[in-house]
Amino acid sequence: MASLRLDDIVIHQGQHRLLSLDTTVAPGEVLTVMGPSGVGKSTLLAFIAGFLSPTFQAQGRVLLDETRIDTLPAEQRHVGLLFQDPLLFPHLDVAGNLAFGMVREGTRRQRRERIHEALASVGLEAFAGRDPATLSGGQKARVALLRVLLSQPRAILLDEPFSKLDAERRGEIRHWVFERVREHRLPTLMVTHDEADAQAAGGRIITLDAEQ
Amino acid sequence: MSTAVAYRLVVGVLPWLTIALLSVPVVAGVLGALAPAFGWLPVLGGERLTLVPWRQLFAVPGLVDMARLSLVTGLASAALSLGLVVLFLGSFLHTPLYRRVQRWLSPLLAVPHAAAAIGLAFLLAPSGWVARGLSPWVTGWQYPPDFAFPGDAWGLSLILGLVIKEVPFLLLMSLAALVQCQARERLTVARTLGYRPLTAFLKGVMPGLYPLLRLPLYAVVAFATSTVDVAMILGPTTPPPLAVSVVGWLNDPALSMRFMASAGAMLQLLLTLTALLIWWTLERLVARVSRGWCRDGRRQCGDRWLAGIAWLAMRTVLGLMMAALAGLALWSVAGYWPFPAFLPWPPTAHNWLNAADDLVAPVWQTLGVALAATLVSVVLVLGALEAETQRRRPMRPWAQLILYLPLLVPSVAFLFGLVMMQAQVGVRPGLGAVIIGHAVFVLPYVFLSLAESHRRLDPRWSQQARSLGAGPWRVFWHVRLPLLLTPVLTAAAVGFAVSVGQYLPTILLGAGRVVTVTTEAVSLASGGDRRLTAIYALLQLLLPAIGFMLAMLVPRYVFRRRRDLLPGTD
Numbered sequence: 001m002a003s004l005r006l007d008d009i010v011i012h013q014g015q016h017r018l019l020s021l022d023t024t025v026a027p028g029e030v031l032t033v034m035g036p037s038g039v040g041k042s043t044l045l046a047f048i049a050g051f052l053s054p055t056f057q058a059q060g061r062v063l064l065d066e067t068r069i070d071t072l073p074a075e076q077r078h079v080g081l082l083f084q085d086p087l088l089f090p091h092l093d094v095a096g097n098l099a100f101g102m103v104r105e106g107t108r109r110q111r112r113e114r115i116h117e118a119l120a121s122v123g124l125e126a127f128a129g130r131d132p133a134t135l136s137g138g139q140k141a142r143v144a145l146l147r148v149l150l151s152q153p154r155a156i157l158l159d160e161p162f163s164k165l166d167a168e169r170r171g172e173i174r175h176w177v178f179e180r181v182r183e184h185r186l187p188t189l190m191v192t193h194d195e196a197d198a199q200a201a202g203g204r205i206i207t208l209d210a211e212q
Numbered sequence: 213m214s215t216a217v218a219y220r221l222v223v224g225v226l227p228w229l230t231i232a233l234l235s236v237p238v239v240a241g242v243l244g245a246l247a248p249a250f251g252w253l254p255v256l257g258g259e260r261l262t263l264v265p266w267r268q269l270f271a272v273p274g275l276v277d278m279a280r281l282s283l284v285t286g287l288a289s290a291a292l293s294l295g296l297v298v299l300f301l302g303s304f305l306h307t308p309l310y311r312r313v314q315r316w317l318s319p320l321l322a323v324p325h326a327a328a329a330i331g332l333a334f335l336l337a338p339s340g341w342v343a344r345g346l347s348p349w350v351t352g353w354q355y356p357p358d359f360a361f362p363g364d365a366w367g368l369s370l371i372l373g374l375v376i377k378e379v380p381f382l383l384l385m386s387l388a389a390l391v392q393c394q395a396r397e398r399l400t401v402a403r404t405l406g407y408r409p410l411t412a413f414l415k416g417v418m419p420g421l422y423p424l425l426r427l428p429l430y431a432v433v434a435f436a437t438s439t440v441d442v443a444m445i446l447g448p449t450t451p452p453p454l455a456v457s458v459v460g461w462l463n464d465p466a467l468s469m470r471f472m473a474s475a476g477a478m479l480q481l482l483l484t485l486t487a488l489l490i491w492w493t494l495e496r497l498v499a500r501v502s503r504g505w506c507r508d509g510r511r512q513c514g515d516r517w518l519a520g521i522a523w524l525a526m527r528t529v530l531g532l533m534m535a536a537l538a539g540l541a542l543w544s545v546a547g548y549w550p551f552p553a554f555l556p557w558p559p560t561a562h563n564w565l566n567a568a569d570d571l572v573a574p575v576w577q578t579l580g581v582a583l584a585a586t587l588v589s590v591v592l593v594l595g596a597l598e599a600e601t602q603r604r605r606p607m608r609p610w611a612q613l614i615l616y617l618p619l620l621v622p623s624v625a626f627l628f629g630l631v632m633m634q635a636q637v638g639v640r641p642g643l644g645a646v647i648i649g650h651a652v653f654v655l656p657y658v659f660l661s662l663a664e665s666h667r668r669l670d671p672r673w674s675q676q677a678r679s680l681g682a683g684p685w686r687v688f689w690h691v692r693l694p695l696l697l698t699p700v701l702t703a704a705a706v707g708f709a710v711s712v713g714q715y716l717p718t719i720l721l722g723a724g725r726v727v728t729v730t731t732e733a734v735s736l737a738s739g740g741d742r743r744l745t746a747i748y749a750l751l752q753l754l755l756p757a758i759g760f761m762l763a764m765l766v767p768r769y770v771f772r773r774r775r776d777l778l779p780g781t782d
Binding site: 074153 | 679681
């Protein structure tokens with residue numbers, strides 16, 4: 001599996017230098033980026049995923065192993081993204097949401113079986129035909145991660161992914177997500193406010209400061 | 213990869229097509245009327261520049277009265293509508309009444325001008341429903357009294373007819389504007405500082421709200437000073453407002469009258485510009501005068517009285533509209549209905565059965581034109597909005613102005629020029645020209661109706677989809693469009709209703725070959741057959757109503773098992 005290389009990245013907002021970063025995330029490693037709000041954590045993720053707003057200017061390169069991806073359109077980067085909301089498409093059922101992100105290979109039947117296996121692996125096999133609106137917060141979070149994993153990403157970005165879960169579920173989901181990421185040996189970059197998230201990730205922690 | 217390029221190309225081109233559709237006909241039309249106004253129209257033998265058309269125009273008896281009538285009814289109806297809307301919002305924004313009224317806005321707005329005007333005319337005529345309701349026990353009338361209403365020389369019925377249509381329009385426009393200027397927050401702050409609700413609204417919200425309502429208000433002024441169909445039904449006839457006369461001159465069999473008619477169209481343009489200038493001056497004056505008033509610290513200004521007036525006036529406006537529509541239904545099933553009987557008894561299906569055969573063709577033509585114009589508009593608007601989202605840049609002020617262009621330039625002035633150009637270039641009038649003409653008026657409404665929802669759509673939906681590997685087309689068709697299905701259908705229903713209600717573009721660009729329920733209703737309204745007129749006016753209502761019903765039911769069916777997308781859950 002590939003590692004995610006952030007090569008000399010500097011992001012400006014007009015004259016203001018927002019952040020700079022140079023690091024490599026190894027396969028299966030969870031790198032945590034912390035810092036006060038407004039410091040540009042989410043901007044960093046937007047840049048890596050390919051959604052940087054034109055009000056920002058970025059320099060540097062993003063590489064998956066030797067492949068440069070920051071010049072590719074977002075849909076060709078194979079970078080999975082999890083927001084703090086699960087963002088399950090409300091017009092599709094659970095299986096439809098999983099199918100949306102799946103790579104179109106194999107027969108329709110094979111794809112349906114893979115969806116079924118994935119749901120069964122998290123104990124949600126009965127939920128394939130359900131309206132996402134009827135799922136609990138924890139169930140939605142699981143489906144959202146399954147959807148990302150089924151799209152066969154080569155790296156994962158987590159944007160405060162646990163902040164909206166209630167306290168008792170948070171630890172459990174967090175543990176489960178990190179376990180999956182390691183199991184798939186995906187380089188993972190997590191942005192968070194929460195010290196406990198960072199502790200649970202158990203990897204390096206980079207703290208961004210407000211720069212001048 | 214090539215599909216992504218195709219997407220960029222389409223999304224890059226559609227905004228320019230939109231701008232072209234909104235501006236080219238208007239600009240070309242004005243120029244097309246300007247040249248003949250100075251005698252230049254080779255196809256009719258006018259090859260020299262001259263002032264003769266203007267001299268002819270100024271020799272028309274009663275011209276000053278026509279112009280004054282247009283100016284006064286236009287400005288008065290716009291001012292009354294604005295006053296009513298402001299008082300109502302100020303007094304009731306924080307109450308459940310506001311929510312109830314809000315629910316009725318879209319359907320009310322969908323009532324075509326002509327249908328509302330015909331209903332109002334039947335309601336207020338000497339033998340109308342109001343007179344019947346009061347006779348003979350209040351008035352003592354055994355026979356219909358002899359007064360000219362509608363069609364009074366002052367234009368009061370015309371003003372009333374314009375107000376009942378403009379109030380829903382302004383209310384609907386203020387819905388989005390209120391959110392945009394954070395009206396609720398402003399109101400809360402002012403009220404916690406001890407201001408009474410209406411005073412809080414006038415002093416705390418209005419200064420932020422008015423600039424957002426400025427363009428819709430200018431559109432109202434422009435429409436009211438230049439309306440043809442409403443004025444033909446409710447306005448005085450000796451003389452009529454200027455725009456009605458101009459259409460009369462254009463339809464004059466003597467082709468030489470066209471030069472004078474062009475001058476008349478230009479005069480109408482100047483008149484509307486004058487009205488806008490007067491409005492703008494008053495706006496400045498009020499702004500200056502109220503600057504001190506806003507900070508004088510007084511917490512109330514007859515709030516209770518004004519709230520009472522607002523409540524009564526809004527009730528009257530909505531009540532008149534409802535009664536007008538109910539009256540239409542009664543006339544359509546009336547057999548023998550002598551004055552002062554309140555209800556026609558027994559009701560009969562005779563009128564409908566008799567008319568049935570003649571209804572088919574106009575209904576099909578109305579449907580065809582409206583569906584085509586709506587489809588064109590929805591595609592262009594979606595393209596323009598997608599481009600805006602993609603560039604992540606709000607609309608420029610000049611683009612906003614272009615959007616309002618067809619609503620600000622009197623339609624008589626530019627449609628007329630288009631007809632002249634058609635003749636000059638040799639384009640045959642007919643269905644195609646009518647569809648384009650309708651789209652010019654439909655597009656702004658579709659845009660205004662859809663833009664807010666489109667801009668509010670969370671950008672993370674498409675980001676999530678793209679990070680899952682979906683290209684731009686897939687994101688549009690499989691994510692953005694389904695999420696926007698309800699507002700898109702609503703916007704389409706609004707556009708459809710606008711098209712159904714168009715009178716002037718159908719008459720002028722179709723050269724009489726395209727007959728819709730609206731052209732039939734308007735031409736029947738001046739005749740004596742109230743029963744048949746009522747039937748066509750009701751059809752004008754019925755078609756948009758079906759559109760709105762579909763716009764409501766289709767998402768409910770498609771998303772019946774998708775709780776988050778069911779309309780009315782938020």
